[in-house]
Amino acid sequence: MRRIVFVTQAVDPDHPVLAATVPKIRALAALVDEVVVLAGRVVAGVLPANCRVRSFAASTQGARGARYVAALAPELARRPLAVVAHMVPVYAVIAAPLARPLRVPVLLWFTQQGGGRLLTVAERLVDEVLTVDSRTVPLHSRKVHAIGHGIDIGALRCVGERRAPLQALLGLGRYAPVKGWDTVLRALAMLPEAASFTLHGPTLTDADRANRAALERLAVELGVDHRVTFGGAIGYAQLPALFEHADAVVNATRGNSADKIVYEAAAACLPVFAASPVFDTLLPDGLRFTADDPASLARRILGYEGGAGSVLRTRVEEGHSAGRWAERVLDAAAR
Numbered sequence: 001m002r003r004i005v006f007v008t009q010a011v012d013p014d015h016p017v018l019a020a021t022v023p024k025i026r027a028l029a030a031l032v033d034e035v036v037v038l039a040g041r042v043v044a045g046v047l048p049a050n051c052r053v054r055s056f057a058a059s060t061q062g063a064r065g066a067r068y069v070a071a072l073a074p075e076l077a078r079r080p081l082a083v084v085a086h087m088v089p090v091y092a093v094i095a096a097p098l099a100r101p102l103r104v105p106v107l108l109w110f111t112q113q114g115g116g117r118l119l120t121v122a123e124r125l126v127d128e129v130l131t132v133d134s135r136t137v138p139l140h141s142r143k144v145h146a147i148g149h150g151i152d153i154g155a156l157r158c159v160g161e162r163r164a165p166l167q168a169l170l171g172l173g174r175y176a177p178v179k180g181w182d183t184v185l186r187a188l189a190m191l192p193e194a195a196s197f198t199l200h201g202p203t204l205t206d207a208d209r210a211n212r213a214a215l216e217r218l219a220v221e222l223g224v225d226h227r228v229t230f231g232g233a234i235g236y237a238q239l240p241a242l243f244e245h246a247d248a249v250v251n252a253t254r255g256n257s258a259d260k261i262v263y264e265a266a267a268a269c270l271p272v273f274a275a276s277p278v279f280d281t282l283l284p285d286g287l288r289f290t291a292d293d294p295a296s297l298a299r300r301i302l303g304y305e306g307g308a309g310s311v312l313r314t315r316v317e318e319g320h321s322a323g324r325w326a327e328r329v330l331d332a333a334a335r
Contacts, residue, residue, distance in 0.1 A: 002032040004333070005075050007068075007095070008086040010041040011053065016202040017174075019236035020260055021086060022046055023152035027326035028084075036075050038068065065094065073098060082107050082127075082333035089115065089122035096125035105333050111136045111149075113178070113255045128332045132258040132320075133278050145332060150325030151263045151316055157240055158269040158313055162247050163306035165192065166271065170246035171199040172234070172261045173253070175212040180252030180275065182218055186294035187250075189222040191301060197224075197250070200242070202233035243268040248301065251275065254291045267316040269309030273300050282315055284308060 006025055010018045029035045029048040037053045047053065056067035068091070076083070076098055082105040085091035092108040099106050105127040110119065115138050123129055129144045131137040137144055169188070173179050181199060188197050203209045212230065219225040234242065243249075249265035249272040257276045265272040266282060274283060275291035287308060289296040318324075 001034060003034045003036060003075075003078065003080040004028055004032050004330075005036045005038065005072070005080045005083045006086065007038045007072075007083065007088075007091045009039065009088060011037060011039050011046065012041060012043045013046050013237065014043075014235040016233035016235075017204075020150070020152065023155070023322045024086075024150045024325060025051060027150065027322035028329065030323070031326050031330055032081065036080065038071050038075075040064065068094060069098070076102055076104055080104060081330065084109060084329060085122075085126075087112070089118040092122045092126045093118060096122075105335075107329065107332055109329075111258050113138060113257060115139070128335070130329065130332060133256075133281075135256040135278050136258040145328075147328035147332070148320040148325050149258060149260060149263045150322045151260070151267050151320050153267050153313075153317055153321045153323075155236075155240070156243070156264060156267045158309065159243055161269075161306060161309060162271055164302075164304055165194070166247040166301055166304055167192075167195050168245060168247040169195065169197045169301070170242060170249050170265075171197065171201075171251070172239075172242070172249070173201045173251070173259060175199075175201050175203050175208040175215070176205070177207065177211050178254050178257075180254050180291060181211075181215050183252040183275075183292055183294050183297060184250050185215065185218050185222055185224060185228065187297040187301070188224050188227060190294060190298035193227070195301075196227045196229070198229040198231065198246075200231040200234045239264060240268070243270055246270060248273060248304070250297070250301075252291065252297070263316050263320050266312035267320075269313050271304055271306075271308050272312070273297060281319075282312070284311075 013022045035051045040057050042053050054071040058064040083095045085108045096106045108126045109130045111132045130147050132149045133146045219228045251262050251274040258278045262274050289300045
């Protein structure tokens with residue numbers, strides 16, 4: 001039996017950050033006989049019938065670790081194709097010593113600009129580090145392999161063609177300073193009065209909450225507060241409706257980010273303006289702007305002439321669909 005073990009924090013289609021984990025697991029389940037999902041929190045009834053779920057939830061970190069080992073050990077004895085640790089390096093660090101004697105590969109999926117000491121430790125222990133692009137993990141290692149983002153194409157219908165003037169701008173993501181929402185507000189002040197910006201995202205930390213308050217003050221200072229809507233987190237299922245009412249998505253995250261929302265908007269045939277250099281293989285030059293440069297973003301929005309939508313969806317389908325992602329995970333397990 002072809003079996004894979006998938007370890008993640010949560011299986012929840014409404015989670016503000018981890019909802020997209022669900023289609024990744026579904027895509028893996030379509031290619032193997034069984035996916036054993038080990039997770040801290042699980043919503044019942046959202047995975048295919050050939051997924052078996054075990055929770056390692058506990059009230060303390062030590063107890064979670066013990067329950068994780070207790071759940072993982074018997075699954076390793078059954079010789080799965082691989083253990084896939086999703087986004088949390090410590091899952092891979094714990095799994096590797098148990099898996100190595102049984103010759104079960106341990107793969108770490110990670111796409112984030114900061115990784116910390118545990119990511120460095122995990123790199124030494126795992127067989128491969130899988131990520132979106134070689135630049136989307138803070139490691140220089142032969143173990144790093146780019147496999148795309150794993151977007152649920154089927155859940156994102158293609159919206160109608162968007163042409164100038166682009167007025168209803170949409171931002172989705174945390175209120176973290178690294179997201180660069182201040183750049184978007186300053187660019188909005190350079191656009192015609194009819195342009196508006198709606199931002200939806202969670203505030204997960206004190207820094208997020210402080211930054212949201214700072215953004216609200218900045219909107220007042222720039223005189224665009226009447227054109228800006230600051231919203232909270234939204235569920236993954238709400239994305240199609242938000243895309244339907246937007247003219248374009250804006251992503252100003254600094255550094256080598258690969259924010260999932262850029263790929264999701266592209267899959268919905270929306271023009272999406274992004275600052276990260278990682279998007280040079282997805283977005284044409286006319287949709288890319290310089291980070292921390294509001295004038296650069298404003299020029300791109302004002303200069304958009306249309307026609308990018310269908311091209312963007314094709315690029316996501318070819319390089320970043322959940323199905324292709326799952327195929328590449330299994331390729332890594334077989335290497």
